[in-house]
Amino acid sequence: MLAAASRGSVRWVDVSADDSPDHGSGRREPTAPGPVVTVVSLLHAGTEVRLVRVDVPSAQPDRPAWRSARIGGWLVVAACGKTAASVSPSNIGRDRAPWPTYRAAAIPEPDLPADPRGVDAGYFTYPSDLVRSVADTPGRGETVTAMVNTWEAPPSPREQNLLWQALNKALGIDLKLIIVPGGLHGQKIATTMASGEVPDLMMVRGFYPRVADFAVSESTDLTDHLSGDNILKYPNLANIPAYAWQEMGLMAGRIYGIPLVRPVTGTAILTNRDLFTKASGGAFAGDGWDADTYVDTCVELSDRKHFALGTYGGTAYNLGAHSLWHGAPNGYALEGDKLIKAEATNEYRQALEFTRDMFRRKVFHPDGLTTDITVMKTLFYNGTVRSMPDGFPAYAAAVPAIKGTFEIDLMHAPTGLGKGPGTAVGNTLYGYTLIKKTSKARTELLLRVLDFLAAPFGSEEYQLINFGLEGKHFERDKNGDLKLLDLATRENGNTLPVKYLAAPPTVSYIPGDPGAVRRVHAYQTKDLKIGKKNPMAGFRSTYSDRNSAALNTPLADTAVAVIEGRKPMADWDKAVQRWHRDGGNRILDELLAEYEAVNAG
Numbered sequence: 001m002l003a004a005a006s007r008g009s010v011r012w013v014d015v016s017a018d019d020s021p022d023h024g025s026g027r028r029e030p031t032a033p034g035p036v037v038t039v040v041s042l043l044h045a046g047t048e049v050r051l052v053r054v055d056v057p058s059a060q061p062d063r064p065a066w067r068s069a070r071i072g073g074w075l076v077v078a079a080c081g082k083t084a085a086s087v088s089p090s091n092i093g094r095d096r097a098p099w100p101t102y103r104a105a106a107i108p109e110p111d112l113p114a115d116p117r118g119v120d121a122g123y124f125t126y127p128s129d130l131v132r133s134v135a136d137t138p139g140r141g142e143t144v145t146a147m148v149n150t151w152e153a154p155p156s157p158r159e160q161n162l163l164w165q166a167l168n169k170a171l172g173i174d175l176k177l178i179i180v181p182g183g184l185h186g187q188k189i190a191t192t193m194a195s196g197e198v199p200d201l202m203m204v205r206g207f208y209p210r211v212a213d214f215a216v217s218e219s220t221d222l223t224d225h226l227s228g229d230n231i232l233k234y235p236n237l238a239n240i241p242a243y244a245w246q247e248m249g250l251m252a253g254r255i256y257g258i259p260l261v262r263p264v265t266g267t268a269i270l271t272n273r274d275l276f277t278k279a280s281g282g283a284f285a286g287d288g289w290d291a292d293t294y295v296d297t298c299v300e301l302s303d304r305k306h307f308a309l310g311t312y313g314g315t316a317y318n319l320g321a322h323s324l325w326h327g328a329p330n331g332y333a334l335e336g337d338k339l340i341k342a343e344a345t346n347e348y349r350q351a352l353e354f355t356r357d358m359f360r361r362k363v364f365h366p367d368g369l370t371t372d373i374t375v376m377k378t379l380f381y382n383g384t385v386r387s388m389p390d391g392f393p394a395y396a397a398a399v400p401a402i403k404g405t406f407e408i409d410l411m412h413a414p415t416g417l418g419k420g421p422g423t424a425v426g427n428t429l430y431g432y433t434l435i436k437k438t439s440k441a442r443t444e445l446l447l448r449v450l451d452f453l454a455a456p457f458g459s460e461e462y463q464l465i466n467f468g469l470e471g472k473h474f475e476r477d478k479n480g481d482l483k484l485l486d487l488a489t490r491e492n493g494n495t496l497p498v499k500y501l502a503a504p505p506t507v508s509y510i511p512g513d514p515g516a517v518r519r520v521h522a523y524q525t526k527d528l529k530i531g532k533k534n535p536m537a538g539f540r541s542t543y544s545d546r547n548s549a550a551l552n553t554p555l556a557d558t559a560v561a562v563i564e565g566r567k568p569m570a571d572w573d574k575a576v577q578r579w580h581r582d583g584g585n586r587i588l589d590e591l592l593a594e595y596e597a598v599n600a601g
Contacts, residue, residue: 087252089212090542092597094253097223100231105239105456112521118264119524121507124514125481133459138448139172145199147178148500149185155495163468163491198436203500205431212545215256219434223254236454247429249538257432263392263506265527266427269411271387291416298363301386310385311368312376317563323351327419331534339592347418356563397494399516410523425531453502466493482511541590
């Protein structure tokens with residue numbers, strides 16, 4: 001167990017002259033004496049318990065504001081020393097390891113063709129002649145621990161879960177999963193890194209604070225196992241496209257993770273196609289789908305009990321999608337020798353005003369930003385909300401979940417907004433999996449496990465991971481296609497989220513619904529034409545790795561406050577200026593320096 005404690009007098013910041021985010025960081029306004037605050041944090045096995053005591057000074061006991069305090073922010077990590085890297089993750093001045101050799105796996109001939117630029121192969125039926133992609137069982141009875149996130153309800157325990165048991169048997173290990181709700185995963189990773197009690201496999205996301213520091217100091221360097229042709233020992237990992245490795249990026253010139261590849265088209269807004277088509281007079285997803293029609297349709301589909309747009313914590317009322325629809329950059333714009341953050345552009349500002357106007361029209365679910373994604377999915381499935389943002393792979397899970405009550409499509413970008421429309425493409429990296437420091441033999445075992453989990457479509461392993469056991473989770477219909485059984489609604493590749501440890505390149509296949517496959521293929525084909533890549537994907541800023549949460553949280557808080565009408569647009573401009581002043585300019589400089597160094601080499 002690790003413990004940290006602090007005690008000190010707090011001073012309140014007088015914000016009467018500057019009503020910007022109230023986190024207090026970097027504020028220069030006058031202060032007034034506050035209470036004495038004692039904070040004690042206890043960390044054990046990746047869990048933190050935080051105790052806070054607020055003492056009112058005896059000299060002024062009548063100040064009611066001193067009797068309560070809100071404690072927020074990231075969990076105690078830096079004080080514990082485990083995330084302080086002795087080696088910087090920056091690639092500047094480093095000899096860079098060769099990228100893993102890419103060798104595509106042979107997959108069945110699709111019904112709808114793939115485009116390697118960003119359209120997945122589409123399948124109307126599931127292949128009948130499956131191949132085995134892994135020659136030998138990865139393990140010999142070892143126990144393997146792994147931490148992943150989930151955006152679904154938790155699975156039933158291993159002892160009661162046929163899919164989990166079957167997967168363990170096929171892997172030849174006892175896989176013990178630590179499954180963390182997506183909204184809490186970042187905090188869990190922070191406490192786990194600080195505790196030093198790390199599982200064998202740990203899925204992380206690139207924007208978590210200090211995760212790159214942790215990778216180079218506390219995780220296994222995989223370069224000798226995976227660089228160049230070394231990866232061919234693990235053919236399913238060699239099937240991960242080069243762009244996924246490059247978007248993960250090198251750290252200190254080395255390979256430290258297994259990228260979790262996702263569709264090039266990235267995130268999407270799941271949409272009730274039936275209702276949007278009817279309310280738009282048939283314009284949805286067609287040539288008449290413009291900004292005015294989008295707004296009018298959302299208003300038409302919203303009343304006291306139903307809302308056109310569902311959101312949840314972190315989505316900021318679809319501001320990300322709206323900004324791209326207005327023509328804002330995907331993350332950053334590189335203009336000559338100048339790097340510009342998307343939020344600093346006029347297009348992003350226009351999108352913020354647009355989203356504020358949509359909020360005033362009451363088209364968003366009123367509890368959206370305080371609602372968990374799993375609850376919002378239920379509201380989407382039962383028709384309370386008519387659309388909701390989610391990861392692109394969620395489409396394949398949502399279609400069978402609604403059991404044919406309506407058709408699900410993906411929200412197409414309307415025309416007529418700013419310099420748009422645009423969408424985000426190239427954001428293929430969901431996160432990556434780290435292997436704890438261990439022996440060479442143990443590392444090879446864990447790589448064999450990950451290689452199994454990355455088995456491609458059309459393999460026996462893929463079928464097990466995603467659809468379970470024939471006769472238990474699915475059966476074959478008269479045409480040989482998969483027909484999901486009741487157990488598959490509770491035990492499947494989403495509820496048992498090993499896809500957050502390793503996964504193959506995606507394809508489009510939805511059991512029993514060729515129409516849904518056609519819709520997603522059409523969306524990707526159209527999306528590719530207007531998609532924008534993030535020019536800084538895979539490049540590192542050490543300052544951003546360590547301070548992005550402190551810098552970006554006030555910016556996101558201000559955006560939400562503007563949308564909800566609690567702050568004027570002028571406060572957004574101030575927040576952008578503060579971002580640059582308080583460290584943003586340093587991030588831009590570091591990203592640009594690494595970009596130039598890597599491309600010069």
